[in-house]
Amino acid sequence: MEEKTNKNKVSTEPYRGVRDFYPEDMAIQNYIFSVMRKTAESFGYSEYSASVLEYADLYKAKSGDEIVNSQTYTFKDRGDREVSLRPEITPTVARMVAAKLKEFSFPLRWYSIPNLFRYENPQKGRTREHWQLNVDIFGVKNINADVEVISMASSIMRNFGLKDSDFEIKINSRKILNYVLNDLFFLSKEDAYKVSKIIDKKSKINSNDFRSMIQEIIPERSTEFVELLNSRNFQEFISKFPKDAQLNEEVTEVKEVLEKLEKLGITNAIFAQDIIRGFDYYTGIVFEVFDKSRDNTRSVFGGGRYDELLAIFDKEKVPAVGFGMGDVVIKDILETYNLLPKINSISQLHICVMNEESIGYAQDLAQKLRENKINTTVDYSGKKVGDQIKYADKNKIPYVIVIGEEEVKTGKLKIKELSSGTETEVTEDKISSFINKK
């Protein structure tokens, strides 16, 4: 049935799968971003940014196929250029670094909190647009960069109020994984790619499904493969390799990362041979953070080393390590652990007026208080004073002052704290120190 009201009525719904941020949602978002920012900056990382619009070519070179082909928003602009809404920011930051390679003094420590778009079916924790902290260090070959980035991931979780026992940092080596796929199981490039996509899904599917998916690709040695992937720890995992496996360096690397993290007091980092990360550009250590509460069993975020990505711009390679951490997932976790802050009103003081004539005085007083860093609103509603105070209360504004003839004449004001009902006499010049003291 057609709607009968207004044929031209425009919908008040946001586009499917994206979010409106009303002030209370935005306050939460700003809190999450501020913890991310402060932590990244405490490690000396500088913020960068770029447009959400990029040439589509940027994503065709080295992302995971699934993402480019079926999940990206791609369209032609009016000049027939093929453009995409960025599905991730790593290609962008690699592009920016490649463009000014000669001007920089490496290493670069950079972060950003971009919005990213994926054409997915919206569901809990999966939106078509999300924001993601992205942290990258460019120009360090040795594993100290990996350790730094993983320890920043740990610091962010701690700075949100999470305990080390609430989450786990799982670490793996793409190099060892490549050895397994290429040298131990002799998989073709295509089969290796398919198997790596199955490993990436391992934590989300049940073990029988995993087994049968592997069986399809490696029919003869699937048991051996599944057992290897189910190793209980690093020792057991590497003990299954043949004696002549040339893996000394790679094994040492994993051991050193784990040892260094432990020395920094990070007690919840473990090896996990089934961590692979979706993107194809990783080349070394990869890691993923898992929430251990019952409500959120899935991976929270992760990252790794990608030393080859700048090659797509035909420039010299720059070693790089980074991670991304999405806003939707972290908000879910903070809700689970009851770690979201209480939201206060932006206005600290609401000035109510007895009559039209008092408004000028109120506006003038508000102007002075704003200059003294007190966020101040004036009531122009023309309603009764009682209703003006109710408005302040409903909007959680902590203080009110009522201005009438008497106040305009004498400059003697009463400030009322709404939570307690206490009234205190103040002069204009004492208001800001009174509120700041509280």
Place this chain on the structure above:
Amino acid sequence: MEEKTNKNKVSTEPYRGVRDFYPEDMAIQNYIFSVMRKTAESFGYSEYSASVLEYADLYKAKSGDEIVNSQTYTFKDRGDREVSLRPEITPTVARMVAAKLKEFSFPLRWYSIPNLFRYENPQKGRTREHWQLNVDIFGVKNINADVEVISMASSIMRNFGLKDSDFEIKINSRKILNYVLNDLFFLSKEDAYKVSKIIDKKSKINSNDFRSMIQEIIPERSTEFVELLNSRNFQEFISKFPKDAQLNEEVTEVKEVLEKLEKLGITNAIFAQDIIRGFDYYTGIVFEVFDKSRDNTRSVFGGGRYDELLAIFDKEKVPAVGFGMGDVVIKDILETYNLLPKINSISQLHICVMNEESIGYAQDLAQKLRENKINTTVDYSGKKVGDQIKYADKNKIPYVIVIGEEEVKTGKLKIKELSSGTETEVTEDKISSFINKK
């Protein structure tokens, strides 16, 4: 000629007409946003946000035609929904208010700093993507809301360090303008629309072009019209109206706005009959801020009252006043007046290491300092200490500490201020207070 190097080489250029924000650009952007944020919040305004993707229908209802038809990025998503990258945020905020009309206690004071897209030919000051502070107050019919919003515009300019003599706030009334077009010159709806678009361009074109453009639409009375539009002040302008013009309320409104602004100490607000603003949804007072320096003669930003916009959602009308202020224009002006701040390094302290064995100690020290709110970086380059210090200097990091065998053993450290070359002996626990004191 085809490029010879790498056929698959991906461009390092951003998409045409948008900007990359390298850390030094981002620091400027963050400074500009922080002044906007602090000022808006001092007036008790709360931040909101929404996705840059909206259903295209939202813009078909009430924007200026030019914007919707020729300048919007519009495409179909994979589900055949027509979507746009928002060219402005007013329709979005109106949508959000309309969606929760019954839940709010009015007035609402809201702000946002969204990115906006327009398909324009890129040139100085005109990019395809820009950011814009948007401020709106919903639910106040009387002109105190107009006064508040205009005085916030003034406060932002002042908080950027601009003097009242550097800029001018021009104020007009759409109601009076409508009277001129409809009742004084009897223009048809189409002609009135065309004339208003010409008036909007008046400050950007020369007076002869303006005259001939008007002549084309109002051939018989063009001289009269142009003279009216060239009035030197409000008195002269309204003196040209017939005696029976029913404009008392509208004239009083303009006078009151100017008087109230003057009482608040805003000395640079004047009436200007040729201010109209591009968007069609304005219904009352409109205003525009002009930079008075020679380098930037054009309008900086503006806004006005739009009491009818929520009608497009088939909801009751909510009176609204707001303005938008773009990042590109304000950055130009701050450059002109030399008001952009000096950018400091994010890292405050760079820890250099004499050898591989000192890195563990350095990482541990860095971790402690970060917890004490000192932004700290550690050097993993393996280069000579002299080169590590040069890196800090080049990246404007103010302090360095060098860690070697001796320091690891004794815990006695020397902190060096790079600008002066002064070295001071400190123990670990004194570093943060030493840096904070400086």
